[in-house]
Amino acid sequence: MLNVEDVKRDFPVLKNRDLIYLDNAATTLTPEPVIQSLQEYYKKLGASVHRGIYQLANETTEEFERARNSIADYIGANSPREIVLTKNCTEGINVIAYSLERWQEKSGKVLVTEMDHHSNILPWRFIANGSKKFQLEYVEVTKEGRLDIEDYKRKLSPETVAVAFPGISNVLGTVNPIKEVTNLAHENDALVILDGAQWLPHRAFDLSEYGVDFLTFSAHKMLGPTGLGVLYGREELLRMMPPPFGGGEMVLNVTRQKVKLTDPPQKFEPGTPPIAQTIAFKAALDYLEKLEVSQIKDHVDNLTQRAVNKLSKIPYIDIYGPKEGEPRGGLVSFNLEGVHSHDLATALDSLDNIAIRAGLHCAQPLHEVLEINSSARVSFYVYNSNEDVDRFIAGVKEVKTILGGENGE
Amino acid sequence: MENKPKIYNQDVLHHYQNPHNRGKLDDPDFSATKENPNCGDRISLQLKLSEDEISEVKFDGHGCVLSIGAASILTQMAMGLRVSEASDLTVDDLLNNMGNPGKMRKDCVSLALEVLKEALSQSGG
Numbered sequence: 001m002l003n004v005e006d007v008k009r010d011f012p013v014l015k016n017r018d019l020i021y022l023d024n025a026a027t028t029l030t031p032e033p034v035i036q037s038l039q040e041y042y043k044k045l046g047a048s049v050h051r052g053i054y055q056l057a058n059e060t061t062e063e064f065e066r067a068r069n070s071i072a073d074y075i076g077a078n079s080p081r082e083i084v085l086t087k088n089c090t091e092g093i094n095v096i097a098y099s100l101e102r103w104q105e106k107s108g109k110v111l112v113t114e115m116d117h118h119s120n121i122l123p124w125r126f127i128a129n130g131s132k133k134f135q136l137e138y139v140e141v142t143k144e145g146r147l148d149i150e151d152y153k154r155k156l157s158p159e160t161v162a163v164a165f166p167g168i169s170n171v172l173g174t175v176n177p178i179k180e181v182t183n184l185a186h187e188n189d190a191l192v193i194l195d196g197a198q199w200l201p202h203r204a205f206d207l208s209e210y211g212v213d214f215l216t217f218s219a220h221k222m223l224g225p226t227g228l229g230v231l232y233g234r235e236e237l238l239r240m241m242p243p244p245f246g247g248g249e250m251v252l253n254v255t256r257q258k259v260k261l262t263d264p265p266q267k268f269e270p271g272t273p274p275i276a277q278t279i280a281f282k283a284a285l286d287y288l289e290k291l292e293v294s295q296i297k298d299h300v301d302n303l304t305q306r307a308v309n310k311l312s313k314i315p316y317i318d319i320y321g322p323k324e325g326e327p328r329g330g331l332v333s334f335n336l337e338g339v340h341s342h343d344l345a346t347a348l349d350s351l352d353n354i355a356i357r358a359g360l361h362c363a364q365p366l367h368e369v370l371e372i373n374s375s376a377r378v379s380f381y382v383y384n385s386n387e388d389v390d391r392f393i394a395g396v397k398e399v400k401t402i403l404g405g406e407n408g409e
Numbered sequence: 410m411e412n413k414p415k416i417y418n419q420d421v422l423h424h425y426q427n428p429h430n431r432g433k434l435d436d437p438d439f440s441a442t443k444e445n446p447n448c449g450d451r452i453s454l455q456l457k458l459s460e461d462e463i464s465e466v467k468f469d470g471h472g473c474v475l476s477i478g479a480a481s482i483l484t485q486m487a488m489g490l491r492v493s494e495a496s497d498l499t500v501d502d503l504l505n506n507m508g509n510p511g512k513m514r515k516d517c518v519s520l521a522l523e524v525l526k527e528a529l530s531q532s533g534g
Binding site for chain 2: 340343350374401
């Protein structure tokens, strides 16, 4: 079991502020080792990577590439050449969408789901809008908040170019059957793009187990720094794909007429990459491995189930997504009858410094399906305790007493 | 730690729970509707002018304490104002009339004001 009090001591923000932080699905707080790593880069390294031919540049490059190796190992990639560093998860999906449209000879449907984050809808929508090759279609979500596999099978065909979906929904918390979705797609020669943003922070992920073609996630949702995302792609695919952006460091040879690109991953990383962030992300991954990912999952699962159990007992609460006891990522979205989610969030912050999310969580199509204007969301991580859940529940009840009984609807 | 403003004072809560000028006008001179894309709040507003003065104003919609409270308070502020005076109202004027709930949720407060200004702009004001 995680010792939460020990973990909390590693997070300076929790020492500097009186705070119950329950917005981890948006971004996580930063532990001391990651802050130290960022400082050390600026204090002891600081050169740019790959091109310098002096000792400092060499050392910086080694640290940077060591971090890339760690990322590759963390997800079970065959090689660090399959790890492209982006500015966030969103950029990774955009790179794939853009590149696929230019390179893929097949034309047909791209399937996304109604439960996707805007970051896994809009890149495909923008590409499909301007394309004669691709059409976008949404796989439906059932009333229970699951991916409708029957609808998926109906929409999937040999003409499907790609299937993009989230491992875990950032609103519903639904844990999607990655293997099943992937196998069905591959039977139809469709590529699979997994949005791993909500999965990677608290679940082990082994590429050899799931076999997806692409995976994207963000460092800052798993204790790493902001400004860094990871795009994994199978090496043979990355080799064929054209890069969407041009610039320095991605080329072997440039004349006034011709360009010869480097191999992946540098081909997709023009310009100076996020060096400090990448090196510090290794410190985050080391920290997560020290806590043990299986322990993190158990801890987050316990907190989430505790919140679901307690919220379910309150009569004026609507919870979205999996029922009590069913698998769920580390988050719960809900509404308090008669209280707008923004009011709930502001009031919890005022009453007891409880930070929760409210609004549409960049998933407006899903809110349309759920027929709600907005929702409140709590999400948990390694430094949250049972007491945090209990104070949140007490806060919700107090807010209902203060703000309930409105007739503003 | 900075002090947090008291966002939900009794006056704003009262307006939220008992909004003034809520509903629709039979034959409005001008009307407008806007949504806050962050949260889906939606306010529509209708008004009638008598010469150059706002003689009647009503709002409708759904939203949080601040957006509904602000709409209710704003309709009271706007009544009887000349078009030019109402067009000059600022978010700070509205916040002052709401007991200064702080600026963290300024977008919620400004929604009603933006709707009013859009309706007034149709009058050429």
